[in-house]
Structures are given as C-alpha cells and as structure tokens.
Amino acid sequence: MFEMLGITPQALYSQLLVGLINGSFYAVLSLGLAVIFGMLNIINFSHGAQYMMGAFLAWLGLTQLAGWTGIPGLQVSYWAALILAPLIVGFIGVIIERTMLSRLYKLDHLYGLLLTFGLALIIEGLFRYAYGVSGQQYGIPEQLQGAINLGFMYLPKYRAWVIGASLTVCFATWYVIERTKLGSYLRAGTENPRLVQAFGINVPLMITLTYGFGVALAAFAGVLAAPIFTVGPLMGSDLIIVVFAVVVIGGMGSILGSIVTGLGLGLIEGLTKVFYAEGSAVVIFVIMVIVLLIRPAGLFGRER
C-alpha cells in the first residue's frame, strides 16, 4: 500500500509524528481562545501577540536580565520561564481585561475583536521597534538536548516533551472546566451571570481570572515554542490565523473541540506536506469551509 502512495512507512510515521507536534501547539493555542470565547464571548485577536510575548519573556529572562540588573550571571532558566512567563503575561492580560475589555461586554462581538486586534498590532510594533524582525535564538534546555532513535526516525527529545507537556495542560484544563465544581461555576456564570452572582459568587472576578488564564495558555505555548522557532515579533501573527481556523472548525467556545481539532488538523496538515506540500497552507481553510457548510456551529459546537 505504501508503495502505491510513493512513500515508505518510515517516512509516513515520521511525518505523522511531526504533524502531531504541530497539532499540540494548535491545541494549546486554540484551547486558550476557546476558553476566552466560551466564558467571555470575546474573540481574542491579541492571542498571537501574547504567545509571542511568552516566547520573548523567556528569551529576555535568559539572555538580557543580567545586563539590565547589572548582576552578572542572573538569568531565568527555561523551566522557571515555563512558570513565570505565563504568570506575567497572564497578569498583563488581567490588567487589559479590567481596564479595557470589561467595558465592552455589553456591546457586539466586533468591538472586542477590534480592540484586541489593535492591541496585537501595538504589542507587535513595540517588539519590532525594540528588537527588529530577524528574531532571536533561544537554545534547547540542556536536559532535553539530543534525540531518541525510534527506528523510523530520530525524534528530538525536546519535541517529545512538547507533545507531553501540551497534552497534559490541555486535558487538565478540560477536566477543571468540565468536571469540577469550579468549572461548573464558570459555566454557570457565563450562562446567567446575575443568577450566579445572587448565589454569592464573584462573577466579574471569575471572568477576569478566566481571561488571565486563557492568555497565560498562549504565553505557555510561546515558551514551549521558543527553542524550536526563531523568537521574533511576527511569530504569533504567522500562526494565529491558522489557530482561529482550528477554533472555528472545532466549534467556537468548545473546550474539547479545540483540543481534538487542534491535534487532528496538525496531523492532516502533516500529511498534506508529504503528498502535496504546496497545499499545506490552505488545507486547514478548505476544511474550515467544508465544516462551516455542513455544520455551521463547528464539529463540537452547540447551536445557540
């Protein structure tokens, strides 16, 4: 069968694995978007910029901190950055939500979209002004250097870690939102905020923290991406359009949908790269069009 397709099984397996790695990036990013849209009804166009900020913070912490503070040798390791960068970017997200987004909830979706799009342009512009577009290089942490021989390919240890870490974060998030009491408060809060508030739950705080968390997920993906991709101001805008397509295919606001479609589309994109590389940039959008025609609410979405 493989001969018919003109590809060896080894090549196919390795391409599928590479697809899965990209898919896990899509999953984490689209999950953040889905959480924000599901709970806040905000289409967060600055998600790509926040992903970029996560990667940049990791790079700044590793290479620039010593120079800024004047303390030689002071640096934030990759592992610390994995926690710190999402916290910092999440906190910035909280400030954005409190000062700007919270004024828009009563208005149409479009206002939130335009605001976050504008924010993304500003953030990217600032980083471009400060560091240029050529990008910065972030090394792979020592513990994860090298590769594992799987027989059909050399899998870099770091890529294996990316799959593991992102799947863990994705399913933990899904579990918290869909299966715990906190998650049920959240879901109830978006369904009928006044009623939930009447039960003594601080809904605005919950919403603020949810936005902060969604943004932190983007930054987490950014730190994961830093050692693989060139850390540059445009790294987010290159990716974000695809991620939006993933969210739309999965069903806007559907947590499980975004995870499953993220991984699935990564695989499909990987296969397209094998058989018709020129089409790999559009395949996701073709799928989006088909899904929207057949199931306008997305694969896992509910009609509202």
Added chain:
Amino acid sequence: MKRTLISVLVGATLATASFAASAQPAKKDAPQAAGTVKLSDGVVKIGVLTDLSGLYSDLSGAGAVLAVKMAIDDFRAMEKGKAFPIELVSADHQNKGDVASNKAREWFERDKVDMITDLVTTSTALAVMPVAKEKNRITIVNGAASTPITGKQCTDTNVHYTYDTYALANGTGKAVVKQGGDTWFFLTADYAFGQALEKDTGAVVQANGGKVLGSVRHPFPGTDFSSFLLKAQASGAKVIGLANAGTDTTNAIKQAAEFGITPKQTLAGLLMFITDVHSLGLKATQGMYLTEGFYWDFNDETRAWSKRFFELHKRMPTMVQAGDYSSTMHYLKAVKAAGTDEAQAVMKKMKETPVNDFFAKNGKIREDGRHVHDFYLLQVKKPEESKHPWDYYFVRQVIPANDAVTPVAQSECPLLKK
C-alpha cells in the same frame, strides 16, 4: 449562531486586509534654485517602497529608507547647497504585489514621484515595473532578486542594481559543488523568487557535474519546516539548498540542527543576509558559504560608509541597504548630468556612466537594466575567528562582474537583442 458566523467572517476579512499600507509624511525640501536642471514639477521625488513591518524589514525596511536619506543628504552636501529640490517618501508594500502596484500608481499619478526604489520581494518588483513603464518613471530594484526582472519581464525604465538569483546561484552553487557537494535537494519558498533561485541554482549544479535529486516547495512565509526537512533527509542528498530567505531560512537552519540533519547533510543558504547570520549566531552558521553583492568589512571605503550607517541604524548595512544608497546617488548624479528628471534621459545617463563608489568599482548598467558589478563568495567564520562585533565572514573569492550576470546569449530580455 448568527453571531458566530459574523465574527468568523469579520475575522477572516481582517486577517486578509491586516496591516493597511502606511504612507509616511513626505519630507519637504527648502525650495532651492534648480539651476540648469529642468524638473517636471519643480522637485525630484524619490519613493522608497519596501517592507516596513514584515519578515524582510530587517534586511531592508527602515534601514533602506535611512540609506536613501543618507544618499540625498550626501548629494546635497556635494552640491554645496545648490542641489535641485529633492523629496523623500516611503511606504510599506507588505510584500504584496497588489499593494505595491496600487501604491506606485498613487505615487506616480497623484504625488508626482519620479523614482521608486528598494522593492524587496519579486512579486512587488514585477508588479511595480510595468506601472512605472506605463507612466515613464524609473524603478530601481534593490531588494528583489529573481532573474525575470531583467529577463522576460525587463523594462527600459528599470535598473536591477544590487543582486539577482543568477549571481547567488553561480557563487554559492558552484563553490559548494566544488567542495564535493554534488547531490542536491531544494527546500524552496513557494513564490516567484524561490522558484527562480531553485531553477538557477539547479542549472549551475548540473553544469558543474552535480545532480538535483528533488525539491519541496513550502508555503511562504512558513514556521515549521520539520516535515520538509525530513523529506530532504530521506532524499539522501549531500546538500540541502535553502531557496528561501529571512526567517524562513533561519528557522530551517535551526530545525535542521534539531533533527540531526546537519552536520550529516550540508545546508547551503542560497540567499542569506548579514542580518540572518547576526540573528542565528556564528555557532549555528559557521562554515556556511554565501554570496553577496556587498560586505561592509571588505575594504576601507566599505568600512567607512558602513560605520556611518551603523552610527544611525545601530546595525551594519545589508547589501540591499548599501545598494539603496549607491543607486540613489547614481540616480541623482544622472538627473544632474541629464539636466532633467525625464525617465528616458536619466536612464540613458545612468547606463552611460560607470558606477564608482564604495559599493561597486566600474559597475555598469546593461541595456536590460542589470547592474553588472563584482560579487563576493563569503564563508561564515567560526565564533573564535570573529574579532569584533559584526566580523562574520571570510571573503573567499571576488566573483568577477561578468561571471555573476546572465550572459547576453541566454537572456530572454528583448532589450538586449536589439
């Protein structure tokens, strides 16, 4: 549901429209006596149409605008305050042909721009050149590289000044084959430039006894190249030719190391700029060959100009930015010599007069518009060999001008066949 659809539609529209073209306010000259130079509307207006925000904005971008401004200032200083009025405008073409041609039309028709320069990406250059031809204005391509610019689609109002894919292929391609890299696989950016570079390099490889085993075309711009790199790895070729540029090249180099493809297979960066090497660092790029039309650390003259540029821009110039300066100066001198800013007369002077400055020695602009000048085959230094900041290359060979340009017999440009 309706809300969802609306938001998706708006999202898609925004994504495609994204960054709107941003024209920068024109810099006004003090009105001066034009002397004996007859200007169509009292001023020579130069438009820098470039990538101010995308992936080529480091190798060109704001540095290109600065270089042109330096040329204008230097020309004025040379004329001791008696220069004709010159104005500079700039805009972002976002590497899109339609944006570029619309802006060019607006500049020519409404703003009376006389010359457009830089044009980084082939699609923008090829889109603007016919507009300029139609309006009888001049284009000077410094950023884009494809051979059709002075080949099939050449115009008599265009100069291709800095470099092209033919020169790159002949420099790097030949050198790598001679080092024993005789089987190639190409990783190609899927647009005019990448395809031209792949075609030109493939021809050079074959002419020198090498073999091309295959190629894969990746979307432009890309982020993850691992799938394509695995294909290149499976091909078993000794050399993987990177027919792309900017962050596409740097990402591919980084990921090739991650998957253990290098150093077993060699990478050949067919178009790398000093900004790419600066970004990747010497550790990741050491030993790579590349071809450029200019290197800042070549001689005292190049160093002197580049240090002036560095003072203002905080980065050393790429060949594109150096070419922007040199070509603008050549253009202004030609306007003065011709005594007019009329395109045909200025083009005649530009082609008659040899270019002699820090950028080129005895450079000559051919009938097809190609600026024939020396190129440099460079090799990236090891980290311990680099003595000071931006000391990145050994100049392995000065490629004589005539070896770096499509031979007249092979040219598809009708202007050469007259």
